[in-house]
Amino acid sequence: MKLLLIQPETKGTLLGQRSSRGKAGLVRLSLPVVAALTPRDVDVEIVDCRVQTVNYDEPVDLVGISVLTPEAPDAYEIAKEFRSKGVKVVLGGYHTTLLPEEAQKHCDAVVVGDAEPVWSRLLQDFRSGNLQQRYPEKGVGYCRRGKDIPRPRRKLLDPSLYYSFNSVQATRGCPENCDFCSIRAYYGGKFIKRPIAEVVEEIREIIEEDKKRSLLVRLGLRKPHITFVDDNLTAHREYALDLFNAIAPLGIRWDAQVTADVGMDEELIRAAARSGCFFVSVGFETPSNESYGFLGKLLRTCTKTESLDDVFKQEVKNFHKHRISILGNFIFGFPWDNITVFDDVLALAERIELDAALFHVLTPHPGTPVRKKLVTENRIASSNWKHYNGTDVVFVPDRISPDDLQQGLFHTYEEFYKPWRSLWRALSPRPGLCLRVAFAHSMRRKLQRMRAWRDPSFGPWLKDLRDDWSTYWRNSRGQQPISKP
Ligand code: B12
Numbered sequence: 001m002k003l004l005l006i007q008p009e010t011k012g013t014l015l016g017q018r019s020s021r022g023k024a025g026l027v028r029l030s031l032p033v034v035a036a037l038t039p040r041d042v043d044v045e046i047v048d049c050r051v052q053t054v055n056y057d058e059p060v061d062l063v064g065i066s067v068l069t070p071e072a073p074d075a076y077e078i079a080k081e082f083r084s085k086g087v088k089v090v091l092g093g094y095h096t097t098l099l100p101e102e103a104q105k106h107c108d109a110v111v112v113g114d115a116e117p118v119w120s121r122l123l124q125d126f127r128s129g130n131l132q133q134r135y136p137e138k139g140v141g142y143c144r145r146g147k148d149i150p151r152p153r154r155k156l157l158d159p160s161l162y163y164s165f166n167s168v169q170a171t172r173g174c175p176e177n178c179d180f181c182s183i184r185a186y187y188g189g190k191f192i193k194r195p196i197a198e199v200v201e202e203i204r205e206i207i208e209e210d211k212k213r214s215l216l217v218r219l220g221l222r223k224p225h226i227t228f229v230d231d232n233l234t235a236h237r238e239y240a241l242d243l244f245n246a247i248a249p250l251g252i253r254w255d256a257q258v259t260a261d262v263g264m265d266e267e268l269i270r271a272a273a274r275s276g277c278f279f280v281s282v283g284f285e286t287p288s289n290e291s292y293g294f295l296g297k298l299l300r301t302c303t304k305t306e307s308l309d310d311v312f313k314q315e316v317k318n319f320h321k322h323r324i325s326i327l328g329n330f331i332f333g334f335p336w337d338n339i340t341v342f343d344d345v346l347a348l349a350e351r352i353e354l355d356a357a358l359f360h361v362l363t364p365h366p367g368t369p370v371r372k373k374l375v376t377e378n379r380i381a382s383s384n385w386k387h388y389n390g391t392d393v394v395f396v397p398d399r400i401s402p403d404d405l406q407q408g409l410f411h412t413y414e415e416f417y418k419p420w421r422s423l424w425r426a427l428s429p430r431p432g433l434c435l436r437v438a439f440a441h442s443m444r445r446k447l448q449r450m451r452a453w454r455d456p457s458f459g460p461w462l463k464d465l466r467d468d469w470s471t472y473w474r475n476s477r478g479q480q481p482i483s484k485p
């Protein structure tokens, strides 16, 4: 039996694109995990459409596609093509879990939730000609124990196609409660941890593979680099501490996503730094104190009377003290954001001395409280999932016009990565010089491509979004709001 697993491409976004050298950034583990759950007598191939193309003429028995929300239109097209040839298609991932009824219309079977509890039964059913429409039949299937998460089959991927090949997942889910986040919508606050010994073994395996591929690693001149793709690696403090202590002797460099409050936990940062952490991605999200309640995680960071500015600054300083660089993430379009938010965020990012930053627009992903509210208020302007990429504005914001929000996102990127600002950051005496230079260079290239991609005279992308907006205004007989102070 031949199983073809496909990861579609997302267009129109700054993140997740292939580079000018034809490489993708980070490996997503969804399909290597599905492959690991597949019996070894099945011939499995993985195609990552960011860097590879699907060959529809190849004879396959079953196709599995992993679907993030902005990938849904592409995924449905791919499914349609295979189904027209009589090949059965299974869809799984965030989007299918949050909107299974929609996904079901485009495939033969939909997996709702994690693959672990249902995949082997699905394959058995397929082999006996008894494929069901939905797995599990009701509700969402969660992998309940960390020890049931298998080691991903990385060998099915070509490392030369990625800048960052060694993704590892130690935990799944997040106990925080942020209104805009798909993790919360998918896991409903569940959080599971893999046995630390198993994570350590997996990393050892990766190190051995890295040694085979790289002379520098073999000679000990470069440390293997791991990216933890956990949503919130430090959510369980004791587990994180134990994990850091366990990986410290391995001699790796690693990066991860953590919440800002870790910056106030001296013991945890020290353990992270000692075990090879050199870079963290942190969701600061907004410079406004009005965010309390909306962003569960900020409540733990500081009390309502403190200025977020001061707290963020202290957190960043503590990370820097331990030679850990920081990528800050910000979201624009919250109810309290007005037209000044872009300059406020820029000023904040500079004041707190971030090494790099990513900016996103608030996106009403399926299943999130943000979406429910905006749907109720009839403020969703585009339901075309391809625009749900964190870069396109798809809703009517409260105090800012959609156009201003869209332009503001690009303005902020352009300003933050202006050559003189990047040079200024690079020249700062704090550690992480190479990382700051490399990140700024890569972002400038991405912005260049983005400008071309989004220029209306260049391609249909922005026109498409604008058409959605025009239809929305016509149907709602509304006036484009103007930005309020
Ligand atoms: C690595 C990563 C990236 C990488 C690589 C993305 C890529 N295209 O490969 C980078 C950094 C580039 C990235 C970018 C973005 N990402 Co991202 N990313 C992740 C992250 C952190 C880890 C993914 C991973 O490896 N997970 C581990 C695997 C094992 O878990 P899994 O994917 O859930 O898979 C399980 C099940 O879902 C299911 N399953 C999944 N697929 C399939 C397929 C089949 C056939 C079956 C049977 C089962 C199945 O079984 C798996 C095993 O149990 C996730 C968060 C997360 N926890 O998943 C966010 C996440 C997937 N990203 C997200 C988003 C929104 C984005 C962006 C749009 C960012 C933005 N600006 O808003 C961009 C654009 C995406 C793009 N262009 O590719 C959202 C997706 C939300 C949604 N509703 O779709 C997530 C969930 C983060 C979040 N907090 O909301 N991302």
Ligand code: SF4
Pocket (backbone or CB within 6 Å): 174, 175, 176, 177, 178, 181, 182, 183, 184, 231, 232, 259, 283, 297
């Ligand atoms: S802390 Fe991060 S992963 Fe957790 S719910 Fe909030 S945004 Fe999502």
